[in-house]
Amino acid sequence: MDQQLLLLLLDLTGTFAFALNGALTAIRAVRVDIVGVIALGMITAMGGGVIRDVMLNLSPATFQDWRYLAVAAVGALIAFAFGNSLVRLSTPIEVLDAVGLSFFAITGAIKAVEFGLGPVQAIILGTITAVGGGTLRDALLGRVPSVLSDGLYAVPAFIGAGLAVIASLFGLYGPVTAVVAAAVCFLIRVLGLHFSWNAPVPREWKRRGTGSSSRD
DSSP states (O other), rough: HHHHHHHHHHHHHHHHHHHHHHHHHHHHOOOHHHHHHHHHHHHHHHHHHHHHHHHHTOOOGTTTTTHHHHHHHHHHHHHEEEEETTTTTTHHHHHHHHHHHHHHHHHHHHHHTTTOHHHHHHHHHHHHHHHHHHHHHHHHHOOOHHHHHHHHHHHHHHHHHHHHHHHHHHTOOSSHHHHHHHHHHHHHHHHHHHHTOOOOOOOOHHHHHHHHOOOO
């Protein structure tokens, strides 16, 4: 499969998953009308990609290719139409978020590599692509962004982006390695949710969480 086509398919799949997730999250968190649902769904879906393209000094792909807007709008509209049934299902919402996170981490990192960024910069940009839309969504909903409060949100994206970049450096990047990298990111995120895993926190934070004195 052509690499450009692969990137497009992963990007569109991630866009749909994030749009559906963002819209469902909005419905579950606050009372919003159809405009709010669609807006938050599309911001979640396209925010990370816009940040990525701006940092690459490009015109955002979401505004050049109608398919991104269409896929994001369809995802948000599905959430609006079936929100009453879907919004009670917290697990599917989290799974959709993990799917979008995984695909965007890969596409963001590989696009950065294609435009000449170094491996570290590409991994960082892939991570930003993955978490950017969700961060904007949470900020608009008045919540602490997941990337700042959930340690296994950015970490899986960073690992997935890293695997994709390493594969690219060794000339091994293709459909199989892209799926493997996305699957690793997805698996870590889902396991983190299931077992309530988190990244390490400062010792002072742990003490406060257990009610111990900060001067112990």
